Amino acid sequence: MRLTSRLKELIRSPEILVMPGAYDPISAKLIERAGFDSIQCTGSGISAAYLGRPDYSMLSMNDMLCATRNIVENVGIPVMADGDTGFGNAVNTYYTVQAFERAGAAGINIEDQVSPKRCGHLEGKQIIGFDEAVTKIRAACDARNDRDFVINARTDALAVAGMDEVVRRGNAFLEVGATMVMVEGVSSTEEIEAVVKGINGPVGINIVEGGKTKFDLTFSDLQALGVARVSLPGTLVRAALFAMQEALSRIKRDGSVRGLSDMILPFALGIPAIMGMKEVSELEKRYSGGEG
Template sequence: MKKTTLLKKLINDPEILVMPGAYDVLSARLIEAAGFKAVQCSGFGFAASLLGLPDIGILSSTQMLEITRSICHAVDIPVMADGDNGFGNAVNTYYTVREFEAAGAAGINLEDQISPKRCGHITGKQCISAEEMVLKIKAAREAARDPDFVINARTDAYMVYGEEEAIRRGNMYAKAGADLIF
């Protein structure tokens, strides 16, 4: 079974899927050896382990892609990539998805933050418009060659605008083609 199909199946199964965050190949292999069924690339982990810095958009798309590619090639379980905010507009998001999918990722997380973005655990986040994020999700869905490639749309609207706006955005993102909403 393709890793994309497996990840989608694991997500849709009634059992909760726990995907620990990896920050390099060794941590991904340890996650796999511990028996987890999938692994999440951690942008925060990448920034902290490589630079000793918080996840505030300092790592480039190329750096994120190369670490993710190494992780994908090192494990036999599905890998969920961290695509930050698509590294730009909808066009950038399209190519981001193409590259991460070609690297072996089974899915990708995309955030609705402005550039430069901030880790979701850091205060001071700002969101792009919901309409702009919808365009990014549509571009991501179009870019994915495999229909089972998982797109997780993350909104930080709850902390910025409140619960109602987060729910409104989540519904818009699902309608635009996201498989998951975070």
């Protein structure tokens, strides 16, 4: 089965699809090794890892394309790309979708914020007009060569224009061909129930710890509410930052690395194993000594 078809199947399955956010190939490999079925590229995480800057449309389309391709090439499960606002107008969105499909992504997020966009859990967001938003999603859907390539139409309208506009946009996105609607910034069980009831197709949300995510629901709870997919865009990058801060603090305090045994992988199980050093060693053996 093609990875695009697999991702579409996972979204339409009765079981909720949980997609941790990867910001580089290492985090992507760990997601796959942990047994998750698919990966979400996190725009905020990639911006932080590549530029050391916030999620504020500072990455170009080619920057994001390169980061996504590196992730895709290192795993065997479907990867959802982050297409930001389409990196321009509807025409830019069209070419953006084609580029990410060629790069091997199984789907892409396209959102309706004004550029420069910002993290959906921050204040000060603005959204483009209804007609422009729908036209962008129509362009994204028209651009697909593989009809199973997932178009995840994201709306940030909840914080800006309210629930009625979320439902209006979500259904319009589905009508022009979107696979799923992602509603950004839901903050209560009641809001989740409203979007699932009002939108006539698969609904996705994300969980940002400490952001607008005020509910304390398990994935099973979200599945029971009818959510098709949940992404965890910042969990891994924030966990990594915490671990690095803690390690550096201990090194500075202790004047050695002897106190890190409880928080770092043994060398043999760390980067060489995760990054595939065994395969490299096997290739070295195959091509050494002039084997023919």
